[in-house]
Amino acid sequence: xxxxxxxxxxxxxxxxxxxxxxxxxxxxxxxxxxxxxxxxxxxxxxxxxxxxxxxxxxxxxxxxxxxxxxxxxxxxxxxxxxxxxxxxxxxxxxxxxxxxxxxxxxxxxxxxxxxxxxxxxxxxxxxxxxxxxxxxxxxxxxxxxxxxxxxxxxxxxxxxxxxxxxxxxxxxxxxxxxxxxxxxxxxxxxxxxxxxxxxxxxxxxxxxxxxxxxxxxxxxxxxxxxxxxxxxxxxxxxxxxxxxxxxxxxxxxxxxxxxxxxxxxxxxxxxxxxxxxxxxxxxxxxxxxxxxxxxxxxxxxxxxxxxxxxxxxxxxxxxxxxxxxxxxxxxxxxxxxxxxxxxxxxxxxxxxxxxxxxxxxxxxxxxxxxxxxxxxxxxxxxxxxxxxx
Amino acid sequence: xxxxxxxxxxxxxxxxxxxxxxxxxxxxxxxxxxxxxxxxxxxxxxxxxxxxxxxxxxxxxxxxxxxxxxxxxxxxxxxxxxxxxxxxxxxxxxxxxxxxxxxxxxxxxxxxxxxxxxxxxxxxxxxxxxxxxxxxxxxxxxxxxxxxxxxxxxxxxxxxxxxxxxxxxxxxxxxxxxxxxxxxxxxxxxxxxxxxxx
Numbered sequence: 001x002x003x004x005x006x007x008x009x010x011x012x013x014x015x016x017x018x019x020x021x022x023x024x025x026x027x028x029x030x031x032x033x034x035x036x037x038x039x040x041x042x043x044x045x046x047x048x049x050x051x052x053x054x055x056x057x058x059x060x061x062x063x064x065x066x067x068x069x070x071x072x073x074x075x076x077x078x079x080x081x082x083x084x085x086x087x088x089x090x091x092x093x094x095x096x097x098x099x100x101x102x103x104x105x106x107x108x109x110x111x112x113x114x115x116x117x118x119x120x121x122x123x124x125x126x127x128x129x130x131x132x133x134x135x136x137x138x139x140x141x142x143x144x145x146x147x148x149x150x151x152x153x154x155x156x157x158x159x160x161x162x163x164x165x166x167x168x169x170x171x172x173x174x175x176x177x178x179x180x181x182x183x184x185x186x187x188x189x190x191x192x193x194x195x196x197x198x199x200x201x202x203x204x205x206x207x208x209x210x211x212x213x214x215x216x217x218x219x220x221x222x223x224x225x226x227x228x229x230x231x232x233x234x235x236x237x238x239x240x241x242x243x244x245x246x247x248x249x250x251x252x253x254x255x256x257x258x259x260x261x262x263x264x265x266x267x268x269x270x271x272x273x274x275x276x277x278x279x280x281x282x283x284x285x286x287x288x289x290x291x292x293x294x295x296x297x298x299x300x301x302x303x304x305x306x307x308x309x310x311x312x313x314x315x316x317x318x319x320x321x322x323x324x325x326x327x328x329x330x331x332x333x334x335x336x337x338x339x340x341x342x343x344x345x346x347x348x349x350x351x352x353x354x355x356x357x358x359x360x361x362x363x364x365x366x367x368x369x370x371x372x373x374x375x376x377x378x379x380x381x382x383x384x385x386x387x388x389x
Numbered sequence: 390x391x392x393x394x395x396x397x398x399x400x401x402x403x404x405x406x407x408x409x410x411x412x413x414x415x416x417x418x419x420x421x422x423x424x425x426x427x428x429x430x431x432x433x434x435x436x437x438x439x440x441x442x443x444x445x446x447x448x449x450x451x452x453x454x455x456x457x458x459x460x461x462x463x464x465x466x467x468x469x470x471x472x473x474x475x476x477x478x479x480x481x482x483x484x485x486x487x488x489x490x491x492x493x494x495x496x497x498x499x500x501x502x503x504x505x506x507x508x509x510x511x512x513x514x515x516x517x518x519x520x521x522x523x524x525x526x527x528x529x530x531x532x533x534x535x536x537x538x539x540x541x542x543x544x545x546x547x548x549x550x551x552x553x554x555x556x557x558x559x560x561x562x563x564x565x566x567x568x569x570x571x572x573x574x575x576x577x578x579x580x581x582x583x584x585x586x587x
Binding site: 081082083084085086089090093094098101104117121126128129131132133135136139142169261262263 | 469473474476546550580582584585586587
């Protein structure tokens with residue numbers, strides 16, 4: 001009778017549909033944005049809504065639509081902001097497929113949501129909310145359980161330092177700059193931050209971010225690989241000044257230092273159970289038929305059903321449009337109109353042919369909100385620069 | 390016997406595959422809900438608005454010796470927490486409560502972020518005698534400033550998340566910078582990450 005109860009329990013949870021949203025990619029960023037937006041109109045499963053919003057936010061950033069990006073990322077952060085779950089949601093994800101739970105992202109994805117929101121708040125002139133977002137991102141990274149890998153998202157520390165300087169919070173700025181310098185000792189901008197001198201701060205993104213896939217017995221292990229390694233850097237030239245970006249945060253490193261999770265063990269157990277009950281079911285049916293034992297056949301069939309409906313596969317939903325590296329440039333430009341040339345560089349620092357773009361920017365007397373540049377996988381360069389574009 | 394099992398299993402599977410209906414319901418704005426986080430919730434914003442009205446009773450605003458109708462400029466709340474929030478919404482709720490309870494004895498104006506830059510100039514002007522208090526016309530028109538500063542102590546660990554938030558309100562005399570009224574709003578919440586997110 002006990003196994004009947006088990007069948008009832010598992011089947012009530014396991015048979016739910018398993019939403020697995022994956023954002024479409026079109027030939028142009030405008031096409032990608034339109035396709036993701038169209039997905040939303042068709043209807044997104046509530047479990048995937050935050051993921052869809054994050055993808056929409058990234059697509060909006062690529063086309064420079066700051067309002068849409070903010071709306072999408074803000075909506076996502078409302079869902080990702082609380083990690084509480086209902087008993088029903090727990091039961092579904094434990095007994096059934098993990099992907100039935102509401103997607104709230106891994107810590108590195110919550111960090112990137114916070115970084116983008118902070119950037120957009122900053123560009124709207126809301127420096128205190130920008131600062132709040134960077135703090136939230138740093139705390140989201142604190143959910144990582146891999147010991148020293150906690151709260152090591154240097155890009156957020158540096159941005160918090162920079163915005164704190166502009167808010168007149170000297171102590172917070174000093175603390176955050178020191179933290180960024182310790183976390184990323186190879187970054188020259190972090191070693192000697194000059195927010196008084198440098199009026200231009202550029203957040204640069206290169207490469208394509210971590211891709212999550214299922215591995216191991218029954219796909220119970222979630223692993224990360226890179227879609228495309230980061231191109232070494234980006235060089236910007238304007239007003240006779242040239243500066244090369246330096247790595248602030250490696251998202252693959254962030255993704256793979258997440259630490260162990262409760263569900264990892266559960267999935268492993270389910271994978272073993274799934275394999276074992278499948279074999280046992282086959283043996284029992286075979287033996288039951290051979291010896292004409294109806295009970296054994298029924299038990300074997302029950303085990304086969306249990307094996308079939310047990311879903312051990314790891315939830316591999318992830319934010320596909322993130323970069324591999326977040327990099328930083330700071331530089332000082334005189335006020336006025338400039339041509340800003342952005343050139344992608346390879347590992348040796350040599351320019352990658354055909355991968356450059358020139359933008360017109362206006363530098364004002366006041367401190368600039370940060371610029372954002374993405375050297376995208378399709379050898380294009382996307383940017384959000386001054387508001388007069 | 391086998392038919393009974395098969396029938397039972399089929400029924401259970403059909404039931405499991407059916408969609409569950411969610412029902413939207415109306416709740417009080419001050420009510421906590423199932424998806425509440427550890428930041429500022431609607432109940433907190435309502436509480437902030439209500440408690441700020443205690444400022445009205447201050448003798449320098451509505452006391453018997455006040456000449457004319459003083460004007461209070463409500464500033465945006467400076468956010469030093471880890472939560473981004475709509476400062477204008479909070480200010481609007483405070484202003485509505487104040488206006489409702491002041492009965493015309495005090496005037497209120499709100500200051501946007503951009504206008505904040507004017508404040509220091511106005512304060513210097515008042516100190517230098519360029520502008521005066523409520524008895525005379527002033528360019529930027531405030532006798533007092535109501536300011537709010539939000540700060541938090543936030544922690545995560547062992548699957549828990551804790552946030553203590555303080556919003557300190559102060560009513561400041563525009564002429565001499567003296568704080569004539571001060572009151573903190575305090576809230577602390579602890580959230581637990583669900584087992585599927587830990």
